[in-house]
Ligand SMILES: Nc1ncnc2c1ncn2[C@@H]1O[C@H](COP(=O)(O)OP(=O)(O)O)[C@@H](O)[C@H]1O
């Protein structure tokens with residue numbers, strides 16, 4: 001369970017997060033949506049102790065962020081940042097291998113190697129495992145970063161716009177992989193999405209953030225209405241039902 | 253759909269390492285056999301077996317000093333580049349060496365009778381503070397302009413260097429500045445270079461933290477996400493860089509470009525993963541500096557050109573070539 005209580009955050013004078021309280025149950029996929037600048041990335045950074053909390057508290061099960069050692073947290077949660085611009089000239093295999101660092105602190109066991117191999121296969125990276133990441137396309141690099149977070153093998157996975165740069169084949173397959181991870185291993189995945197239909201199609205719950213406040217938290221069926229989308233994004237969007245899914249026709 | 257391509261990198265690394273080791277061995281033999289006093293290698297070794305003579309007193313120390321200085325400076329450059337996340341920095345151009353010199357001048361003025369140990373301590377500390385200052389400065393620069401970082405470092409180093417020069421001038425210590433800032437090995441004798449072993453050992457100790465440096469090089473957020481104590485790692489790396497720099501400055505003098513050129517060349521072929529790359533960086537660093545020293549000894553025989561000057565000239569061209577011939581990236 002992720003328990004966020006009364007988190008308020010200021011950048012200088014401007015208020016970025018305004019008394020955010022959220023409770024996410026363990027296991028499953030939660031999509032975090034909201035307009036640009038709503039504070040999604042800031043909330044993630046606070047959850048992953050990349051920014052210091054100014055007020056309020058965040059807990060992952062029994063671990064309280066800010067009171068738990070950074071190494072223990074690295075075995076509890078993995079984060080993929082939105083602007084993870086890794087400039088080093090290291091191979092995909094090495095990058096994914098560093099995902100195991102929290103577990104072995106530099107001394108990889110055979111089990112660690114095996115897990116890296118599994119991550120490479122899982123994200124279709126085996127064929128480019130020995131390429132340098134600075135020689136990959138944006139989408140390939142993005143998949144390598146997701147694979148690194150996966151290799152960290154944590155209960156909680158925070159992914160900030162992981163679909164950036166992915167073509168529709170890889171975008172959908174990433175969502176399906178996350179679904180499988182949540183279902184098979186009981187992982188708790190929180191994912192920032194801009195494409196609301198991915199949230200509708202793959203998440204168990206959707207949380208909307210707007211101007212630093214929680215605007216709505218609901219399962220996709222009740223979240224996906226024209227009124228809600230208007231309230232969050234300020235635009236008229238037609239919502240249609242196909243089979244058991246609700247799809248927003250926002251591109252047209 | 254996935255197309256399996258065989259991994260090629262290990263092959264490159266092994267070939268590169270073997271050829272460099274071969275070249276290095278040749279250079280060591282050459283370095284031992286050339287000098288103003290003519291003697292054959294066989295004579296040198298037979299004298300050395302008796303525990304005396306040119307080999308043990310001067311030729312071997314000189315050869316070892318070049319290797320140690322070259323290897324540890326290259327390693328220091330690599331670590332600094334990794335931690336600053338910029339390929340264009342090195343201790344000589346971003347004020348670390350100047351800070352060490354400033355510290356040494358300071359201690360020479362305040363405590364003229366200080367022993368070598370306290371001098372080293374102050375020199376290293378000053379270099380460390382200088383490196384921290386540079387890092388704090390660089391943090392404010394826009395990440396989209398990587399060339400601003402070395403430029404800023406050159407200004408920063410210039411300011412520190414002029415303070416050091418001013419103090420040295422006022423206190424009649426100018427000759428030291430010249431000695432500290434222009435690396436050369438002609439004065440190396442047994443008993444006068446051994447600090448470089450410490451420098452080499454410190455560089456070696458850096459290898460124990462290779463993974464941590466690589467992870468820190470991925471950026472603060474990624475590193476913290478992996479549970480790395482980021483600022484501790486940065487401080488540790490800078491301490492290594494500072495000590496290597498200060499030890500080199502005081503024993504043989506700074507050798508600019510070694511820490512810049514060598515890591516760039518090596519990284520180009522085998523990448524940035526410190527654990528795999530650091531041994532090769534040390535090897536290439538030692539080889540290049542020894543090569544420069546030999547060139548400096550033979551070009552105007554029996555006079556000598558300082559190794560630092562030779563390396564500076566060659567290094568500049570190699571670096572320009574690297575800069576211009578960089579493969580275009582997607
Ligand atoms: N370093 C910063 N300094 C000042 N304001 C910032 C900084 N980083 C983010 N912000 C502001 O915080 C707000 C929330 O940003 P962010 O969390 O990145 O939003 P989102 O991820 O939802 O698009 C934005 O208005 C942004 O301008």
Ligand SMILES: [Mg+2]
Nearest residue numbers: 040041082160
């Ligand atoms: Mg964001």
